[in-house]
Amino acid sequence: MSKKKTPGLNTSSTADIAFLLLCYFLMTTTMGSQTGLSRRLPPIPDSKQQVEDQKINRRNIIVVRINSADKVLAGSEGIELAFLKDKIKEFLDNPNNDPNLPEKEVKEIEGFKAVPVSKGVISLQNDRGTSYAKYIAVQNELVKAVNELRDEFSMANFGKPYGRLSEEEQGWVKKAVPQNISEAEPKDVNASTR
């Protein structure tokens, strides 16, 4: 009696079951991660804050406008998208301490050293008729300018590109080269750029 073997379980169908599960997951899930440009919106201003805004020195601000025909205007003249990055870099970096370009303030960065930090602010304005693709393209150029400046800063100070610094060092570089892009209150810029 005890010599009788119990028959083995038939396992040939587990593969089918697993395939079914696999198909289910393939259909209902998505791959790939979400990428994009992160921004922080300014809070709704109170009456107090508006007074403060006006105190920003003229030389510290560059206005980038995009009109409804997708033409870009930086400062006071029209500019091609390809040259925008260099203009922004020159504006933020101000290598020759030009009095028309933003002033610098020597700031003590905790754990690092005192570095001159540009006070420049990029103000981005758009029209209601601007296309989203152009808007993102301009945003991208602005971010690229800041990223290149950060790279240059980290090469000069650490001898490594920004992407290979430790998290702490990246924090320092971020403080030394801030990304001050302000998305202005919506207004109709079409009239002023025509």
Next chain:
Amino acid sequence: MSMFGGNNKKEVPGISSGSLSDIVFMLLFFFMVTTQMRETENKVQVKVPEASEVTKLERKDLSSYINIGTPIKSLQAQYGTDARIQLNDSFKSKEDIRDFVASEREAMKEEDRPLMTVCIRADQDVRMGIITDVKQELRRCSALKIMYSARKPSE
């Protein structure tokens, strides 16, 4: 000759399929780990613009999505071809964003709420007017962390 002719009667052993299920299970686990559930069905066509300086979204569970674009083909008869806002599973107007943000915030843990990111997935052909409206509405309900969804340009 007997080398080949002699063992004609010997059967070819069948391929063991016992490990097949293991292989499929491994595939299954791979897909379970690397993918995430599709939350909503797209009702608008969205082809996000390209940008070379994109960063990855850090916490996917803390983000909510606002889709903006023209309705998909099968819904165009009903809703027209103007750009619309899609929240969760239905078309909404910009006034509904406030409720949407409030309910999304409610669903999060207390400590995660300040980290909430609103991901704006807008089609590259929409005009900025609708996006400016959305941004103003988000500012009003103080959901200030936003992300413009974009993809890396394909080389």
